[in-house]
Amino acid sequence: MSSQIDHLLTETRRFAPSPEFAADAVAKADLYERAAADREGFWAEQSRELLHWEKPFTQVLDWSTPPFAKWFADGELNVAYNCLDRHVEAGNGDRVALLWEGEPGDSRTVTYAELTDEVKRLANVLTDLGVGAGDRVAIYLPMIPEAIASMLAVARIGAIHSVVFGGFSADSLRSRIDDAGAKLVITADGGYRKGKVSPLKPAVDQALSDRGDGAQLTVEHVLVVKRGENEVEWTEGRDLWWHDVVPQAPAEHTAQAFPSENPLYILYTSGTTGKPKGILHTSGGYLTQAAFTHRNVFDLRPESDVYWCTADIGWVTGHTYVAYGPLANGATQVLYEGTPEFPAPGRWWDIVEKYGVTILYTAPTAIRGFMKQGRVIPQQRDLSSLRVLGSVGEPINPEAWVWYRDVIGGGKTPIVDTWWQTETGAIMVSALPGVTEAKPGSAQVPLPGISIDVVDEKAEHVGNGNGGLLVITEPWPSMLRGIWGDPERYKETYWDKFAEQGYYFAGDGARLDEDGDIWLLGRVDDVMNVSGHRLSTAEIESALVAHEATAEAAVVGASDETTGQAVVAYCVLKESYLSSHENIEDLAQELRSWVASQIGAIARPREIYIVTELPKTRSGKIMRRLLRDVAEGREVGDTTTLADTMVMSTIQSKVGKK
Ligand code: WTA
Helix, strand or coil, rough: CCCCCCCHHCCCCCCCCCCCHHHHCCCCHHHHHHHHHCCCHHHHHHHHHHCCCCCCCCCCCCCCCCEEECCCCCCEEHHHHHHHHHHHHHHHHEEEEEEEECCCEEEEEHHHHHHHHHHHHHHHHHHHHHCCCCCCCECCCCCHHHHHHHHHHHHCCCCCCEEEECCCCHHHHHHHHHCCCEEEEECCEEEECCCCCCCHHHHHHHCCCCCCCCCCCCCCCCEEEECCCCCCCCCCHHHHHHHHHHHCCCCCCCCCCCCCEEEEEEEEEEECCCCEEEEEEHHHHHHHHHHHHHHHHHCCCCCCEEEECCCCCCCCHHHHHHHHHHHHHCCCCCCCCCCCCCCHHHHHHHHHHHCCCCCEEEEEHHHHHHHHHHHHHCCCCCCCCCCCEEEECCCCCHHHHHHHHHHHHHCCCCEEEEECCCCCCCCCCCCCCCCCCCCCCCCCCCCCCCEEECCCCCCEEECCCCCCEEECCCCCCCCCCCCCCCCCHHHHCCCCCCCCCCEEEEEEEEECCCCCEEEEEHHHEEEECCCEEEEEEHHHHHHCCCCCCEEEEEEEEEECCCCEEEEEEEECCCCHHHCCCCCCCCCHHHHHHHHHHHHCCHHHEEEEECCCCCCEECCCCHHHHHHHHHCCCCCCCCCCCEECCCCCHHHCCCCCCC
């Protein structure tokens, strides 16, 4: 990949930690040395420090049957006890766990004592319904406190949850319920989205309906939270209202300790094939890395911080950085039910101001969306409480990074760009605030105790200044333990590519800069090959959004007779640009030249289309596959996972091809 063009690497801005921040930072620079000297000893020490083990472990890592890892295997703990009871026992029962804000403007404050009480009652209900250790429970809920309580109650009794994002269809829910063989579904009548109640229970009914295919349904009960007040159908004997059973259940429940490798959850994620993979995570190692990263990457002070991760619990970020990490650390956090635009674009900033949020963790797509609306909206609010900002989910282009720091962070906050995956369970690559000098656009360095490399196809280290494939070279505590029900697919997908070396293949392209810092370049399937030169979609998108007119850009490699692949770009313009420029006819041409001037002529897009929106999944990922279909003049493929299925027809009419 030596011909990789390095626009991103011309980014030279650097942001050193302020001396005041550095002096008092949670993360200390010596973590790196300690972890390097004895990696397993380091994790053992973190685990003992951060968690309560009912039966202390004596083994750290068992890697005798790779790629199946066991961490702290002879130890026993209860995950929910670690997230709840122990904080109450330590005298922090009155500390707020959840500052919940509903989309219509209602709110609830839940303390650690209250959440513990709710989880104990629910654990008793689950046991009464016949759910026991190892059983699977599907959770299909909006972002309400009951969602967190449900995850923890399932964990408390040693059962396994499978959270399905509330925006997924009945079909997706059905296939996930079937794959996991779930015994119980926890849902709500509906939840609020964009000012309306979006129904959930009807989708559960549909998912559980008899389809005449002879398939045996595993679900015995459906537990329903009343939230949307929408009309729902009722199946007597199967369905139960939460408010009828949970408050009445006994509040006494002793948390039994389970082995460290007891499964905690399954979370489905899309792979390169059509069938979602059920990523399996277990208890002790997962919780160790969740707590360690949450504390050190966000500089967490549980006594004083108000933390807010905007992810939905339907995604892994919502598992590790809404449910498990913050609660294991005894943090106070905001939980918000709705969308950033409701009732008006400043909603998130109203929430930051109202609760005095100090740590904000969100995704680049959201940040670019806010850039599009302009800085006036956030600047009308008092955001001065913010002291650490985080980014996750895709590469953050330097312009968005700098905007985030300037406009949201008041030009002073450290920004942590955190690279990880559903499969890694917790953050793997990130700056440490107060320790690392930040570089906009680079995720930078592996965390202490994590071994990452960038290698070529032959598994050889590429060396500084070169690009290649990101691999994880040593097992880590929160690693996936497999794909539910499919150990072969687990080996094939992640371990076969570098089987000889025993490296985990992440599927991401990356470059090392002259300092050896890591720059993520997007999925390797998003890497284009134009006239024998490798170009990353992220790289060209970054150049496009650095132009004053562009708010968002998506780039795809379309097949081209002459050059193999050609660059095709789709751009969404900034409102401010549109309102101050009447004539945008020549803009596509100007942007093509702009990219050429920023990166090199080879990167000049063959076509640029100005569009009003990009096709995104409900989790905010751009579906480049669909844009590639349009660019190549093909029938557009499956659009069912799009948040808004109309987007593609609008784009096609713009492009004027089938
Ligand atoms: C991408 C989300 C660049 C990457 C936690 C990875 C990132 C995939 C970053 C996993 C980042 C995540 N910089 N790319 N900071 N964080 N990614 O499973 O391609 O939803 O493989 O987990 O998102 O997505 P997933």
